[in-house]
Amino acid sequence: MENLADAPAAGPAQDPAALNPAGLSPAAARALFRDGLVTPTAGWSAGYAQANLIIVPKAQAFDVLLFAQRNPKSCPILGVLDAGETAGPLLAGGDIRTDVPRYTVYEDGVKVADPTDISGYWRDDLVTFIVGCSFTFEAALQEGGIRIAHIDQGTNVPMYRTSVRCEPAGAMAGPLVVSMRPVPASQVADAVRITSRYPAVHGAPVHVGNPAEIGITDLGRPDFGEPVRIADGYVPVFWACGVTPQAAVMESKPALAIGHAPGHMLITDARDSSYLVP
Amino acid sequence: MENLADAPAAGPAQDPAALNPAGLSPAAARALFRDGLVTPTAGWSAGYAQANLIIVPKAQAFDVLLFAQRNPKSCPILGVLDAGETAGPLLAGGDIRTDVPRYTVYEDGVKVADPTDISGYWRDDLVTFIVGCSFTFEAALQEGGIRIAHIDQGTNVPMYRTSVRCEPAGAMAGPLVVSMRPVPASQVADAVRITSRYPAVHGAPVHVGNPAEIGITDLGRPDFGEPVRIADGYVPVFWACGVTPQAAVMESKPALAIGHAPGHMLITDARDSSYLVP
16 A cells, blocks of 8 residues: 555655655645645644635625534534635634645636635635534544555545535535545444544544445545545445535535635644544 | 422412423423513423524624634524524424513614514514523533522522623624533532533533632622522532623624523523533
């Protein structure tokens, strides 16, 4: 199996593996992305919470916040930047327009670009929602002896649209999006137990096994991210995913909305442990 | 000590004690309030979650929802009724304008009335926020062997404005309001442990002992509710309170806002246990 940690000296200077990404501070990681580095962020800045983004005009902000309130497993809000604000306590000294490796821009619900900088799209009425990400509990899973396939295989986590509908809010409506991690049958209970202690970052799985039941016909063809190999005896375990609000944006079609590119997260200054409940 | 359970036959038919309030279904309790019964609701409809209300015009709704998101200990949102809606899954078959024993109406941040029915104030742009209430964990405290002074003494829970400022959101800013329960020193740890399992209804205390440190100069003069006797050896324990958004409304002065009267809660159809975390 490939593993980022196995090949630290193989790449050029821009190769993320050469940077020991797990050891970078959030500010250092954001600075690299600001300077143009593009990479999925799983495993980066160990111990710090990563986050999804959904950025909409103020006119749509109530619907988005209410959608998040009504769908807390998929849309746990960690912070909100007021209209026009580009920094905040979760990204001290940062700039939300440049500090994420890649973004996705939607106009009228259609993806029109995936830039590495959204300064050209910025408007003073844009409200930024910073949404918890399941990467936050991956270190806890690893500490619990559960390997993370997409980290071991050096790929982006696979994500799927499901047939489960979210609770709508105003114009916002759409399918639940899930991330998937294969877990040995003997460790599924541990995975549930460990992740349920992180409700602010998706918490316990929403579904264990039987992907067809939630409308996933082929695990090898994720809607976002990349497929992972699933070893014999492993069960696909599904967690609610912070790409969910982007799927709702595609349906609700605001004039403008901006998200992160799936798997390419905002690395925040918040410690993973700050989202742990007793 | 007085106790509601000790005097079931003493009052007239309208005396809440005669109704065995703990045994009433939420729908039956709401029907009594709709018909004009006015009483604090601590101890009513055992096993069902009670809730605070804050109702504002749609134009203020984003600020209120963001204030709640930023102050989750004092403003845990259990549900939101869209503009003009008067019922929802938390009050099946009910009517938010009549089903609370008493309301508080604010105009320009000033309390102008405390009616038992707000039908005359209703507008189609009013958005209702249903906010968790610490009455929800009182049964769990009692099961844990911790007596609840205001239930034993047959009074409304004492609530205090503190010198702690909430995180502001738009126009919404104000002090943290707390409820207080005296707890024997030997049981404070149990009270913390038990209530921390209910994060959706204020969770663990925000302060234990030393009321002066949070700006409370006289426990005998609460800002809302009624004082309770504090026996020797008991420590005042403070929990964030869902009256907090009303205090912020008084500061932010929207043209119209409506809350419940402190201690006179909405009794919802949700089970207390649905807010329990592992």
